[in-house]
Amino acid sequence: MILEVKDLRVSYKSRTKYVDALKKVSWAVKQGEILGIVGESGSGKSTLALSILNLLPSDSKSSGEIIFKDKNIFKGQEKESEILRGSKIGLIFQDPASTFNPVLTINYQFQEILQSKLNIKSKPERKKIIFDCLNKSRVRESQRILKSYPHQLSGGQLQRVAIAMAIALRPSVLIADEPTSSLDVTIESQVVHLFKELRDELKLTIIFITHNLDLVKSLCDRVAVLYQGELREIRKKKELFANPKDDYTRSLLDSFSQLEG
């Protein structure tokens, strides 16, 4: 198990009281596995992504353990967390446009990451890595894309660049928080395939957070179902879809098949 979450509890401050976002959640993921975390709004799935990287707001309360490669990384020192972020555990957000700084070119931002995180001092070496990763992410016309500013690129192109930047840092685990929700369905399908290829080529472990059961069905090995901060069920994909044990999972699958058949 490369990443394990034990008894994770997170509550956010809302005006005067605390609201539970995650109520004692435990799960684990093997190396090279693609785990899908399914939940509707309010289920706590984004909180989960933020907790793993210690990105929770300062006025939140939390407890539990998050064990990465046999070491508890939860609520550790900020310095240690910073080392983790990106180079050990990568994160891809839902809105590709907000991942990038709008006033800097893609090339500048990509180079900056390689320099600061991996300390690669030689420019030719950085360039090689950049082109290599853009290729792996199936980005066409790399030269043009690198020279562009974020607003000149489409959502699909930006998300692919975001994935390229994430894998350039060689993380062992990649967390994708609804990475395709703001993309068109044709791009979505391509990005999902990209994740599969990356897992096969780079032996990446991927945690794929979404509300779209279709994606989970085609991409993931195992599926975890979150509902209002509780982990309802976590099983192999085929078993879950064929024979859901939890009531909520069942009603979710029912609604989904009614909606899309």
Next chain:
Amino acid sequence: MRILKEIINKKSGRIAFFVLILLYFSVIFAPFFAPYPYDDDDVLHSYAPPTKIHFLNLKEKQFGPFIYGQTYEVNEYYQRVYQKDESKIYPIKFFTKGFKYKFLGLWETDRHLFGVGKGKIYLLGADLKGRDIFTRILYGGRISLSIGLIGAAISLFIGLIVGGLSGYFGGRVDNFTMRICEMVMMIPSFYLMLALRASFPPNLSSTQVYLLIIVILSFIGWAATARIIRGMAISLRENEYVYAAKAMGLSHFKIIIRHILPHTLSYALVAIVLRIPAYILGEAGLSLIGLGIQEPEASWGNLLSSAMGIVNIRLFPWILIPGLFIVVTVVCFNMLGDTLRDILDPKRRIL
């Protein structure tokens, strides 16, 4: 109201709010708090210093607050030097009888908060004509504080309408209106004020002058508000509920009044509060140079006009106190405006 609670919660808001309440309360009931009428000339007490209040006189067995009488001598520079006359003791009485006035303009009465019978008490000193400055500050406050409020309210009203219409319709209407706004904003406001005032005859009755100042101030202030309301209207009109209202067949006018302008109120409220100091200073400025409220009427501005000579300030520093009131009021409105803006920040999703 929720907003009121939030204002009082914050320290700066609390102080500002209560000080302003105190000021407005005092000037509304000015005749009650004032021992003398505002035009009560008394040459014998010209530039009298603030009267000292004593509490204990063992010789005459006087306990409780009282004042001594005042006499003066003329020194070698032909200046008056005031001295206390211990032979005359005037106790300060509360809820005592004084000059007649109409309470809130309705009931005639002659009760005042305090008085000293035949003596003369100058809490904050007297001016050239021997009038009590404390009294004149109270009466002057009525004018200065109300002009600020009314002027800002009218400006806001005009700004809402012009900005709302301009932003909602866009196109040529918007272009034209904004150019006019810019022209008005270009002219330095103080000079515009003077120019407008000068275009009216110099001798007007005090009511006319009062109204005229309000009109002038409103005319200067609407443009900046209009611009910002217009910006808000442009973004608000793209909201789906506006399209839904259009699809329903609601008239443009109703859409603006019901669905666009109410959402600009949070900004508008902050804007009005932060503009009031400018209007108060505007009135003060006009009155200071003699184009505003005329004697014997008082306004904080014209009270300061006698403070324009360094000799007077040096010899009779208490004539600057009206300025202190202006400063306090302006600071309080600014603090209140800041607090309001923090509370109504859309990121906090209060409204």
Next chain:
Amino acid sequence: MENYKILNTENLKVHFLQKGKTIKALDGVDVFLKKGLVTSLAGESGCGKTTLAKTILGFYQPKEGKIIFNDKDITLKKNQKIIRENIQIVFQNPFASLDPRYSIFYSLYEALSVFPAKGGPSKKIKKSESIPFIKKALAEVELEEDIFERVPHQLSGGQIQRVCIARSLINRPSLVILDEPTSSLDVTTASKIMKLLIKLQKELEITFLFISHNLKLLKKISHYCFIMYRGKIMEYGPRDLIYSNPLHPYTKLLKEASEQKLKYLEEQKGYLSGCPFLSRCPLKKSDCEKESVRKEVEPGHFVYCHLYKG
């Protein structure tokens, strides 16, 4: 049995000027809506489906072309009133569709008060008189009466969307446009809303124009489908034919993508003439640079593509 065409557009063109460039949001669109049926408009972002909806509603003026509704051209200013009385819309984002300052009762009352309710008093209705109509409208969308006094932020996305549906139906329009009504909702909520829409459409026999990018969703509710891409219609026909036999390469790709089977597709590049899908089409020919002509490949199933000889 041919249903009467309640609305049809003729060569509709809507162009926008953005930063000096002309954007052809609608580039010669011919669609039609059959009375009492659900016609769906499928396409990805930027294809012009929302622009078409807003043009039908009169929010945009077309550069060229007509929209005929019940034999009248509603692009003309004098016919605008017809739109208000007969065509309504439900938007995608429930949280933006209701003015947050007003109660549910008021939002519904407002819809009633503009035009006399069909079957109600002929003058503009008073608040007290409107209560039974509003109660009925809420019951139709399966909402409790106690929602009257609530304000939008106290309701869930699903509840708000139901209110918006009630609002659109309250004056019994002949056509309701639904622009991605379930895209912002959770799966469980979306499925309930779809059930409700299907039920209401059947009961009230209203014509629906259902816009979505989700082909699987459209299969459930449509009778007729139009596939749009970059301001042009690519293919259209009865639902069953479109799904069992997609003709246009773009339709096929859309279908593949909706099953996560699409692995690769070229990026969109600018085009000068002919088929807008040219630069991405895996089956392109030299003919495709010429303007596409409509061909009927099977009865009722039309495609705009050079691959098909009519």
